[in-house]
Amino acid sequence: MNKDRSPDTSVSADPASWADGVAGDGRDLPQSRGLLERIFGAFGGGDSDEAGNSAQDDDIAPQHKLGMINLSRLRVDDVAVPKAEIVATSVETELSELVELFNEHGFSRIPVYRGSLDTPLGLILLKDLALKYGFGVDTPTEFALRPMLRPLLYVPPSMPIGVLLQQMQQKRIHMAMVIDEYGGVDGLVTIEDLIEQVIGQIEDEHDEVGNDMWVSEAPGQWLVQARAPLVEVEAATGQRLATDEEEDEIDTLGGLLFMLTGRVPVLGEVITHQSGVKFEVVDADSRRINLVRMRFPEAQGKGAE
Incomplete structure (x- = not known):
């Protein structure tokens, strides 16, 4: 910045x-x-x-x-x-x-x-x-x-x-x-x-990059920074989250959630994607979301948190 x-x-x-x-x-x-x-x-x-x-x-x-x-x-x-x-x-x-x-x-x-x-x-x-x-x-x-x-x-x-x-x-x-x-x-x-x-996001030598933008918490469950590039999240998780046309319009995971809700999601909110993937907002303020938990359908019935 x-x-x-x-x-x-x-x-x-x-x-x-x-x-x-x-x-x-x-x-x-x-x-x-x-x-x-x-x-x-x-x-x-x-x-x-x-x-x-x-x-x-x-x-x-x-x-x-x-x-x-x-x-x-x-x-x-x-x-x-x-x-x-x-x-x-x-x-x-x-x-x-x-x-x-x-x-x-x-x-x-x-x-x-x-x-x-x-x-x-x-x-x-x-x-x-x-x-x-x-x-x-x-x-x-x-x-x-x-x-x-x-x-x-x-x-x-x-x-x-x-x-x-x-x-x-x-x-x-x-x-x-x-x-x-x-x-x-x-x-x-x-x-x-x-x-x-x-x-979209402007990266420079002071910005964090790479796999520290997301971490696998358990099988089928990921903790992801909202600013993580959407295409890289898809590649890392193996889950398709946007169509080709949508990916032309959306740069980050946070942008996807904004598109799904039409607003800035609030802390604790759970958003369900059409694929069945659930996104839980675990860190946010009134202006932006910072951290999201992704949970795949197969992990949702295993009591993962």
């Missing part, structure tokens, strides 16, 4: 200077292009000429076009990282502690607060920290985190994720704090979280 590319020029952390599309020093922020431009062209039509829009649409894979439905269907609170899981730091943090925080979690950007997370000040980029202070050298006599902060976006939980993605593109701010009705922080969203709703 949070490994998206970011602008090279620092932006003022003073909220009063954050005009739409304008950097803190008054310069216009350049507009990013490429994948995001094609996403917005397919999502909203844009103002491009008809021939250009047609060419862009042809460049987008069918499964990605289907994923774009999420841009209008899902809200920010459907994809946000819950407050309890946010990795953040105080503006009073020392350099050595900040370096250790980046090293431990592998993020490229971390939100910074004053006093508590409900008073966010901005975000610090690993790149900015490295360019200013370097690594592997003696701690400077004076270290000031506040001048290096870049701005965050602040959004309500009800905002459609397509609207937020467009704001991130226009303002070149790739992290947003979700603010509740009382003005407190309720969650966090990055541009990668939003793009994954269109193109």
Whole structure:
């Protein structure tokens, strides 16, 4: 998470200077292009000429076009990282502690607060920290985190994720704090979280991969992470769970369960597949499911848990 590319020029952390599309020093922020431009062209039509829009649409894979439905269907609170899981730091943090925080979690950007997370000040980029202070050298006599902060976006939980993605593109701010009705922080969203709703899971060197995404608990019974690729779960278990057409639309086991129920399943819910396989949600919150127990028909009458 949070490994998206970011602008090279620092932006003022003073909220009063954050005009739409304008950097803190008054310069216009350049507009990013490429994948995001094609996403917005397919999502909203844009103002491009008809021939250009047609060419862009042809460049987008069918499964990605289907994923774009999420841009209008899902809200920010459907994809946000819950407050309890946010990795953040105080503006009073020392350099050595900040370096250790980046090293431990592998993020490229971390939100910074004053006093508590409900008073966010901005975000610090690993790149900015490295360019200013370097690594592997003696701690400077004076270290000031506040001048290096870049701005965050602040959004309500009800905002459609397509609207937020467009704001991130226009303002070149790739992290947003979700603010509740009382003005407190309720969650966090990055541009990668939003793009994954269109193109599927983005794996990088820090993500866990391989067979640790699932484990066989007993004959005919598996414990599987909801983000595990569906085709790999089918290959590992020998159980066909989706048609060829459905696999073009679904990337993960969690996506399959969302399709079966039409919503985010709740903790403890048992979902029966047409093949007879039962899925029990064993770890979930209000926004996503994390862990699922798969039980094949032959194991269901053996008292397996």
